[in-house]
Amino acid sequence: MAGRHAPTLHYSTLSMQPTSQAFLTQLSRSTDAMEASIADNCRFDERAAGERWAKFEEKLPETDPISLDDWAEANKLHYENSIIVASLSVPDTFLAINQLAWLTGLIDNRTLVRLECLERPLKASARSFDELQDLLVRAKAGEVDAANSVKNFVETWNKQRDSRPAFAAFYDEVKNGADAADWPHALRDRLGIGHYGRDGGAPLAMALMRYTLPEVLAAQIDREVPTAYALPTVLDGGMHEFFFPAPKGHPFGATLHLDADKADWLTAEILHRRIEYKPEHLWKIGWINRAHRVKDVVLRESRDLHLYALRDACVRDDFGEEMMGRT
């Protein structure tokens, strides 16, 4: 493992405006682990092109210094304008502006899995979780009426979905979690999806979706989009403490496990183009009803463990900067 690095400017930041550079450098020294994590994600990301950062910076006010509120507001506006675009549009993730992060050569028949929150589709279909569960069981048993109802549910859901890039993992890699009885929490933790589950909060109905790479590729061909897959960057929804950019040379994104002891597991994640869900993609449904425990010191330790694993995997001792002991 490498020694500590000085708080120098990192990769993405080199193309930024001086005010942005100063803001991120200062934020990376924050005593708040989450704030420092967000700064690090911006500083360490080697795949977000200068043109993408320039587009982000257009949303910032012309003030000096930039505040965290300014940065957060710009992030939301950029995300809404360029990433979670309407269903007939293409997010920047899959356009030429993001060519540095395109993922090519994924031509095998691997299966993908993805967690989805079901609260809005259930409300739009006027279905309860239990009703949908019952329909899925009966549809699987061959009942035609139930199968038609599941089909209607999925069609209504598709009409509610925008064109945002979909984070997904490879089933063969996360099989233990996906096949576990408590798959919602197992996958939530394995894939670093820390925003699901809140102490004292409402339980969230979740779906585990399962489909293949060729199905994603078919959606790309249908819509004549330049690419179907990309590697996740901080500008694709990674402005939070459980995202960690992978260095150039790493074949995929790498999720940050929410079990601190497993933060050095580098589980592959990719982004892919929107596909129309079909009933057979809706594998199973369940609940997320408890929070994870990664924050403060545990967050710093987890991110450092993850960083060391990335450095080892890519033979890149110069990548990133440890959080522990940072001044």
Add this chain to the structure above:
Amino acid sequence: MIDRWREAFRANPNQAITDLFSGRAGLGSGLRLDIPELLYQEFPDTPGLAGEREALDGALLGWLVAMRKDYAAQVRRLGFGVYSLRLCDALSAAQLLVLPRTIYHIRQTLGAWLDSLVPLRLASERDPALECWRLLTLR
């Protein structure tokens, strides 16, 4: 930062909702969910949160009314697509949480709302008028 936002909400619900939609509520995992799901998770329908849900209902309605009143300036600032998205998010949140005051207001003034919302349709999932109708199907 979600905990900070909850504190801000208790102190000033209207400002907290404005900040949530603008993005100035902050960054981080707790604020990463889309606004309807975020509010749904944060404000479960429990007796202990009845007061906060009532405050949320009032603040969300106030935000919607202000956005409609300030249509031209908001569209100029945000762009048509983001303006439409944010209205959809607010109306979807009112559906998920079944907020009675917002539902009552929309029902009483539906014609005026539809006049302004119908032209904002960008796609089936970016259709504030459709979200209005969905809201009115709730009891």
